[in-house]
Each structure stands twice: as C-alpha cells, then as structure tokens.
Amino acid sequence: MRRILLLAPLLLFTVGCGVVQSPEDEATDAAREVARKAGERLYGQRPRTAEEVGRSASDLDGVEVLRVTGTSTHEGDGVDLVLRTSGSASDGWLAPEEVAVQRCFAVRVSPKSEWREDPRDVDCPDGPALAFAPPPEPPRLPYEELHAKLPRVPKGGRADEAEVRRTLAALDLDPAIRTEVKADGGRVGVLLWVKGNGYDAQDCLLARVSPGDTSVWVPSQIQRMPGEGGCTVGNALDPVPPPH
Secondary structure, X not given: OHHHHHXXXXXXXXXXXXXXXOHHHHHHHHHXXXXXXXXXXXXXXXXXXXXXXXXXXXXOOOOEEEEEEOOEOOOOOOEEEEEEEEXXXXXXXXXXXXXXXXXXXXXXXXXXXXXXXXXXXXXXXXXXXXXXXOOXXXXXXOXXXXXXXXXXXXXXXXXXXXXXXXXXXXXXXXXXXEEEEEEEOOEXXXXXXXXXXXXXXXXXXEEEEEEOEEEEEOOOOHHHOOOOOOOOHHHHHOOOOOOO
16 A cells, blocks of 8 residues: 555656656757757858858857758758757756767758758768868958048149049059049049948948048948948948938
8 A cells, every 4th residue: 555655646747747758858859959049040041152051050059060061042952951969968866967968950041941940850970070161351441551542632622533543553452352433523432342242231441532631431330231322432422421
C-alpha cells in the first residue's frame, strides 16, 4: 500500500503534464532556437551574395557556418546555410548535471522565406567551420583634402567650374569614387559618392564653392538614405534643411 501511495503523485504528474522531454531533447531544442534566431537576423529583402550571407551568419554568437549553397538571395531558391549550434539542459534533480549537444540545421535566406521560419534538422557535414574574408573596405572620401584644395573665391567674384574640375582631377581619387560637378549662378556644386546597395545609407561628400564661402560637408544619415535626395549635386548647391 505504501508503494502505491508513493507512485500515485508521480502518475498524476505524468498524466497532467504529458511526456517529459529528456535533457538531450531539451538541449537540442535550445540549439534549434539559436539557429532560428540566426534565421531571423539574416532575414531581409536586400539582395546579398552567398558570401555576404555566410559572413553575416558567421559573425553571430554561437553560430558556425559549415556549408553555403546558392549564388545570391535573389537568384533561384536563394541561399541555403548549414549552421552548427549548441544547446544545453540540466539532467537530474538532486545533483543536476549539464547535458550539452551540438546540432546542425539548414536555414534558407530568400525573399520567399517566412519570418521566424523553423530551421530544418540536418546531419552535420564533415570538416571545420567555414572562414570568410572580411568585406572590402569602401574607399575613404577625401574630406580634408577636398576642403584644403578647393578654390576660394572672393566676394563679388564667380566660381570657375573648370578650375573645380581640375582640382578634383588632381586629387587622384579612387576609381570607385564618382564625381559630379554643376555650376549655377556663379557658384559650383560638387558631389563625391560611392555606389551603395540601395538599402543602407550611402557614402557621399558635398561641397560648394561660392563667392566668399567654400564649404565641404557630409549630409546627415537620414538624408543619405535611398530616395531622400541628400547625395545629389543639387543638394550641394541648395542644401535641404536637416530633418526635425
């Protein structure tokens, strides 16, 4: 009778709570959650190459990239990653011990992917995690050099567009830096810019040579976002007021 009474609470616990997961299953679920959060961080509509996606994934805490397939997020089925993550859980009540596991999951990055899409369980490929070279640094826009070299025009004079163009040519700019020059009413506007990805803030530098004033500046980040018009030679001649 005593043995039956001792078993009764355990039976009630099992019936009321359903099947209790093993510590290894709990640890696997924890590893899967790391992969799911990685998929959330990688989710987006911006076109990226497979290398860019793999590099971004490898920078996430607790994530190793073992395989990358596909060319870019917007070609074919997108980019598939095999990620290795870790999870842990406690085993035992009186003297709990930690159970740790490593598991692999497949995550797809594509405009067709769903938000918080569950990663697929896969076997871990042989071999070490992939290493990715750091992204190439964009060329530095020559703020100090431009400010020092642009001509100064006295009040009552007129800025010379040809002289401004000669100044830009003498700077020996990186080929990735593009320039635009426009004259208007005795003033000359200058735009130096680097091609962006169409989603993030663009790198650009504005200058204006006017009688009595030569200015060089970088528009605010919000003005450099796509569609905001901050990185235009027109904005160099007639600057848009900063957002409030």
